[in-house]
Amino acid sequence: MNDDYLWDKTGEPDPQIQQLEEILGTLRYQPRPLPLPVTRRRSYFPVLAIAATVLIALLGTGLWLRVHTNNQPAQKQQAHVPAPSPTIVEKDSTTIANTPEKVDPPRKQRRNRSNQSALSAAKRREREEAIAVKQQLMLALRLASEKLNLAHKKARIG
Amino acid sequence: MSATVEMLPISENRTERTGAGSGVEAVLVKAVLDGDREGFARLYGLYAPLVHGILLARVPRAEVDDLVQDIFLHAFKKLHTLRDGSAFGPWIAMIARNRAVDYHRRSKESVEITDEMRGSDTHDAKAAEILELIRSLPEAYRETLVLRLVEGMTGPEIAARTGLTAASVRVNLHRGMKLLRERLGFLEGL
Numbered sequence: 001m002n003d004d005y006l007w008d009k010t011g012e013p014d015p016q017i018q019q020l021e022e023i024l025g026t027l028r029y030q031p032r033p034l035p036l037p038v039t040r041r042r043s044y045f046p047v048l049a050i051a052a053t054v055l056i057a058l059l060g061t062g063l064w065l066r067v068h069t070n071n072q073p074a075q076k077q078q079a080h081v082p083a084p085s086p087t088i089v090e091k092d093s094t095t096i097a098n099t100p101e102k103v104d105p106p107r108k109q110r111r112n113r114s115n116q117s118a119l120s121a122a123k124r125r126e127r128e129e130a131i132a133v134k135q136q137l138m139l140a141l142r143l144a145s146e147k148l149n150l151a152h153k154k155a156r157i158g
Numbered sequence: 159m160s161a162t163v164e165m166l167p168i169s170e171n172r173t174e175r176t177g178a179g180s181g182v183e184a185v186l187v188k189a190v191l192d193g194d195r196e197g198f199a200r201l202y203g204l205y206a207p208l209v210h211g212i213l214l215a216r217v218p219r220a221e222v223d224d225l226v227q228d229i230f231l232h233a234f235k236k237l238h239t240l241r242d243g244s245a246f247g248p249w250i251a252m253i254a255r256n257r258a259v260d261y262h263r264r265s266k267e268s269v270e271i272t273d274e275m276r277g278s279d280t281h282d283a284k285a286a287e288i289l290e291l292i293r294s295l296p297e298a299y300r301e302t303l304v305l306r307l308v309e310g311m312t313g314p315e316i317a318a319r320t321g322l323t324a325a326s327v328r329v330n331l332h333r334g335m336k337l338l339r340e341r342l343g344f345l346e347g348l
Contacts, residue, residue: 006306006331007313016339017307024308026285029210032223034202034230036195 248321299334
């Protein structure tokens with residue numbers, strides 16, 4: 001038996017193996033075209049657009065909360081400006097030590113007025129800032145929504 | 159799966175065959191993963207005879223061609239799971255063997271040799287008869303014998319594509335051929 005011919009078809013051909021090759025050769029693989037499914041490359045654009053939207057929304061909310069909380073202590077401080085306690089004018093001079101110092105009524109009124117105006121100015125400023133932040137947030141959301149729409153359209157077209 | 163299909167023209171020839179097992183698979187696998195569909199056509203051209211031979215040694219002839227295509231479609235979808243591109247041959251050979259096992263698990267009835275399987279003319283009938291004899295041999299021998307005698311691969315080609323060592327392919331060929339010769343003694347005219 002010629003092992004070389006069986007192994008790598010070299011050397012003296014073995015007639016029996018040749019006969020087998022000839023007969024079995026009819027069963028050999030016949031090339032056929034392969035129907036490959038047409039696959040689209042996965043687009044990460046929509047995912048990125050959604051992620052960007054969420055990020056923008058979070059940033060906007062964070063910014064708004066920060067501005068809001070920064071203004072609150074000032075507002076509280078202003079709100080806690082010691083209200084002038086009712087003036088008790090003791091006729092008895094011995095009780096004077098326990099009474100608050102005497103406040104000049106016009107001065108007190110002026111201070112109250114200035115406090116109120118500062119308070120209203122702070123409120124106005126806060127409202128303006130809140131409106132500005134809101135507008136920024138709305139703009140960011142609108143941009144993100146437009147990007148999402150665009151991504152959706154691209155995904156449908158692609 | 160998408161309903162759209164693209165038919166890849168496959169040409170299988172000897173020059174393509176020699177590329178198998180020489181590292182070209184790694185390049186082709188990478189190209190396919192980068193979107194080159196022609197790369198997969200080349201892999202198909204290189205390895206379809208191997209898959210065909212593996213299946214022919216295990217499942218009825220009538221099922222082999224469809225199973226070959228199924229296996230390559232599966233491989234195309236799962237190619238990203240193949241870590242080492244140069245191991246494409248052993249990988250697809252394993253898929254083919256597993257698919258043959260699945261086939262037998264699903265179709266539990268015993269498969270008999272029908273006239274269609276035997277072929278219409280006597281040459282074809284003889285081929286089917288010898289194939290059945292090969293199939294009755296131990297598994298290790300039948301695959302290498304089919305790849306050698308039916309698909310016309312040499313021993314080194316079988317080793318390169320299946321990932322088996324040259325020594326074990328040689329032993330399988332030698333012992334398988336010895337057994338086949340013994341059993342062929344019962345066939346007339348050979």
